[in-house]
Amino acid sequence: MAKSPKNADRRMRPCPICSKLSTPEHYPFCSDRCAKVDLNRWFSEGYTIPVVETDDLEDRED
Ligand SMILES: [Zn+2]
Structure with missing residues (x-):
């Protein structure tokens, strides 16, 4: 009965690397270990995050 979904959801986020439950x-x-894996990803990708930038350019298709 005493559940607070919002708080629980915030804490129970799965690890982005292995999908296990994250720890505080x-x-x-x-x-x-997973934190380092994520860090290595950043380095190997050369800090490049091809996400929104291209999206912005192709948005003028309209
Ligand atoms: Zn993990």
């Missing part, structure tokens, strides 16, 4: 210590990851 390594949030948003489940462990230090």
Whole structure:
């Protein structure tokens, strides 16, 4: 009965690396290991985040 979905949802976020439940210590990851994996990804990708930029350019198709 005493559930607070909003709080729970915030804490129970799955690790973006392995999808396990994250821990407060390594949030948003489940462990230090996964946190490092994520960090390595950033480095290997050369800090490039091809997300919204291209989207903006192709948006003028309209
Ligand atoms: Zn993990």
